[in-house]
Every structure is written in C-alpha cells, then in structure tokens.
Amino acid sequence: MKWRKAKLVEGTFKALMLGSVAVVMGSLVLILATVVWKGVAALDLAMLTQVPKGGYYLGKEGGILNAIVGSLYLAGGATVLALVFALPIALYLQFYAARSRRAELVRLALDVLWGVPSIVYGAFGFIIMLWLGMRASLLGGIIALAFLELPIMVRGMDEAIAMVPPALKEASYALGATRLQTAVRVAVRQTAPGLLTAVLLAFGRGIGDAASVLFTAGYTDRLPDSLLSPAASLPLAVFFQLGTPFPAVQERAYASALVLTAIVLALSLLSRRMAGRLAKHVIR
Amino acid sequence: MYEPQIRIHDLNAWYGKEHALKGISAEIPARQITAIFGPSGCGKTTLLRSLNRLLEEVDGTRVTGQVWLDGLAIYGRGVDVTEVRSRVGLLAPKPFPLPMSIYDNVAYGRRIHGMHGRLDKGNGRNLDRVVERYLRAAGLWEEVQDRLHAPASGLSTGQQQRLCLARALAVEPEVLLCDEPTSALDPISAQRIEDQLVALKEGMTIVIVTHSLQQARRLADHVLFLWMGVLVESGPGAEVFRAPRDERTRAYLAGDIG
Secondary structure (H helix, E strand, C coil): CHHHHHHHHHHHHHHHHHHHHHHHHHHHHHHHHHHHHHHCCCCCHHHHHCCCCCCHHHCCCCCCHHHHHHHHHHHHHHHHHHHHHHHHHHHHHHHHHCCCHHHHHHHHHHHHHHHCCHHHHHHHHHHHHHHHCCCCCHHHHHHHHHHHHHHHHHHHHHHHHHCCCHHHHHHHHHCCCCHHHHHHHHHHHHCHHHHHHHHHHHHHHHHCCCHHHHCCCCCCCCCCCCCCCCCCCHHHHHHHHHCCCCHHHHHHHHHHHHHHHHHHHHHHHHHHHHHHHHHHHCCC | CCCEEEEEEEEEEEECCEEEEEEEEEEEECCCEEEEECCCCCCHHHHHHHCCCCHHHCCCEEEEEEEEECCEECCCCCCCHHHHHHHEEEECCCCCCCCCEHHHHHHHHHHHCCCHHHHHCCCHHHHHHHHHHHHHHCCCHHHHCCCCCCEHHHCCHHHHHHHHHHHHHCCCCCEEEEECCCCCCCHHHHHHHHHHHHHHCCCCEEEEECCCHHHHHHHCCEEEEEECCEEEEEEEHHHHHHCCCCHHHHHHHHCCCC
C-alpha cells in the first residue's frame, strides 16, 4: 500500500512539473506565433532600412530604422555603462565584503532597486535631467536604462562569482596574490560564462523597456546623430504604432515587435556560443 | 644538528571557539623534509596553513604566537602577507589549476610578483625558459611541451598536481608546504610527486602533512607528531619512528590509536 502511495505522489508531481513546463513553452510559442503571424506581412526591406517618411504613421512609406538603431544604441550604451559599475560592485561584494552586514545591505538595496517599476526610473531620470537643464536625449536614455539594468547585472554576477570554489581562491592567495589580483585574474576568468549571462540578461531587460526611455530618450523619426539628440526605441515604436487606428500601421507594430524579439534571440544565441568558448578554461 | 628554517613559538589557533592548535613550539630544519603526522583532526593541516598565513582567509579564525621564517616574524606588525606567501609555497591536497593555460598557470606567480625583472627581464622568451625550467622541475615538461597554451583544465588529475607543483616552484619559495599532496592521486602519480619532492629538498625546505605513516617513513628527515592540537613529539624521523619517547606516539605508531 505504501508503495502505491509513493507512486501516486511521484506521478502527480511529475504531471504538475510537466504541465508547468508546457505552460511556459506554450506561452513562448504563442507569443512568437502571434508576432510572426500578425507582423511578418508588414516586414520588408524598407521597414529595416528606412526611417519613417511623411505619413508613415498613416500607413505610407518608411520604416523603423530609427527605432532599431536607437534601441541598439540605448541598450548597448546602457549595458556598457552598467557593466563599468556592476563588475566592481560584484567583486567587492564577493572579495571584500563577503558575508558582512554591509554586503547584505547592498544586496538588499539591489533587490529593492530590481523591483522598482521602470516608469519610476524614467520619472527619476527625467527630474534629474530637468534639474541639469538637459533635454530628452540618447545620453539621458542610456543613463536611465543603466540604472534599470544595474541591479539585474550585479545580482547575476554576484551569484556567478559566489560559485568560485574556495580552494581556487586559496590557490591564488597561496601564490602570494592579493585579493584584487585573485578577483580580476582568477575569479573573472573562472566565471566568465556566468558574467556574460548576467550582462545579456540586463541587456535583454534594457532593450525591451519602454517606460524608462519614454521621458529620458524621447522619440524621433530621425537617427540620433549625437549623445545629446533624442533617440527612438523599438518598444515605443510598438506602442505608438499599435495606438493608431490604422490596421496597416498596427501590423507594423507587430513587425517591430518581431524585430525586437529577433535581436534578443540573436544575442542569446551569440552569447551561448561565446559562453562555450569562455568555458574552456573553467575549472570544475 | 641542523639549521632551522622556521621557528614556531607558542602558536595557538582557533576556529571560532574550537581551540585547534595549543601552544605549539617547534623548529623546522632547512633543506630537509619535515613530516607532520597524527590522527585526523589533530591539527596537522591547521599548523601547515598557519605557516603561510593562509589560515586567516577562513572566517572566524584567530591565531596567536609567532612564526619566524629565516628571521622574519610572519605574524609581526606590518608584515606583507603576500611576501610571506611568495616565500612559502603550498601544494594543496586536491589540485586546483587556475582557469587559464598551462603556460599561464606557471607564469602566474611570476607575473603577479613582477619577477620578470629578476631573471627574465620582461622578455617573453626568457619567461618561456622559466616556464620550461619549472615544468621540468615538476616532471611535467615532456607531457605538455607541445600544448603549453592549452587549458590546464584538460590535464589529468596527476598532471594537474604536478602543474600545481610547477606553479608553486616558479615563485622560487624557500619553503614548500605540502598538504597531503598525493591523497587525490593514483599510486603512479603519487610516486612521481614523492620523487619530485625528494629531488627538491636539495634546494628548499619541505613540510608535508600526511595521514599515511608509510609516506612519512619514506620521505621524512624530521617529524612532528600532533595529538589533539598539541605537539607531542618531534625529532629526526629515524629516531622517532624507531624509539618514540612519548606513550601516545608509541601507541599511534603501533596502530593502537587512530
């Protein structure tokens, strides 16, 4: 009897787990299918290579090159900027603060920041920009997005670096290496695939965010020609086009979403290949 | 008689509240192999790791007393711990190569200590020679000479341990600490490490922790017997093994206590 009960429990949980996996995979497929099905008709070369011409939002000629370039600049710039701060913070947490109360406080702060809605980052950035006398610009958007990405990146890196075997750190210390040398020369190499994943995760969050760039980067039909000129972005392109009453333009919104998804997908695949290369030195 | 390379005076160590080393005072002779032996948990590894100040990398440890390394009080005020560790190398029980190539593993210590100037003058080819010299000293050169830039993670466990030996030797330490250096190895790899250690004692002081009495008998010129954090007996290996003075040493050697 006992044996049968165990088998029943095992079966129930297995079904539950498989069901959950099916829900996740199913929603991914549904989202992709919707975007492809509704958007692929509007997707042509002009869409990818031209900026909006006069009457674009009424269904006339042009494309979303402004938003593609703007999004790549915004998310790329923000990811680089966040990286400059994230890696030192993560190394500090693991190598200098370890399990101290200060480190826990920093982690708590990062977790709170992670939960802050992106519109708040946008509003906060906007206030700072007003105060500095700045207008909506690529730079403003990059800074706001960097704040949004920072907690994701730091926590990802923090978890990755925590996996460095203590004996590996000791091997480096025993050779007379300082903490900094051990952190930079050993821990960063050992965890390079994990660090890359953290960077990509942050980039993905950044490129998909609409609210934080709404006020800070603005929106324009032109390509940004300097850090101080406004920049368009794909999430806002989706938002604006979907908001028009014209089916042809709404179709373009789905095409824009498709482009955004394709960029994220391409980067994921690329980073997986890179992670594989970086992993060749990793000590297990 | 011997000249001491290391003098340990009233050394105590605690892990939190656990008193792991109790008032150890001992001398370790230069250019000999000293074996620290005793039952599990007697403080062998703790004593070894106090000699290069690696103990303090673990949270909650505390050390009192003093260790003199050829006149340098390593627990003295203002002593640079990285200098201590560059003079006292370590071979750990399980090999942990650094996440880089075979070549870079050996060059690592020299690079962080800026030792290009001393022997190799920052010239790449001279660093090549240094890497070769220490890979040979560790008995690994023949097996890796045509794949120096391959990841160290691809070596077998036995080869990795010899790489760790080469890596430690490349910093040119005066003392080499070996913490059960053959415990993770197959018998043939273990034999190779033992052979290298015997060859190395010409030029350096070696301290080895072992749980194997046979290994201690084979290698040790000098021995320290620890029992529950206390140094019970020390002296020339031949003497201690033949005629132990303390009852506990006698019982341990006879296999009555473990």
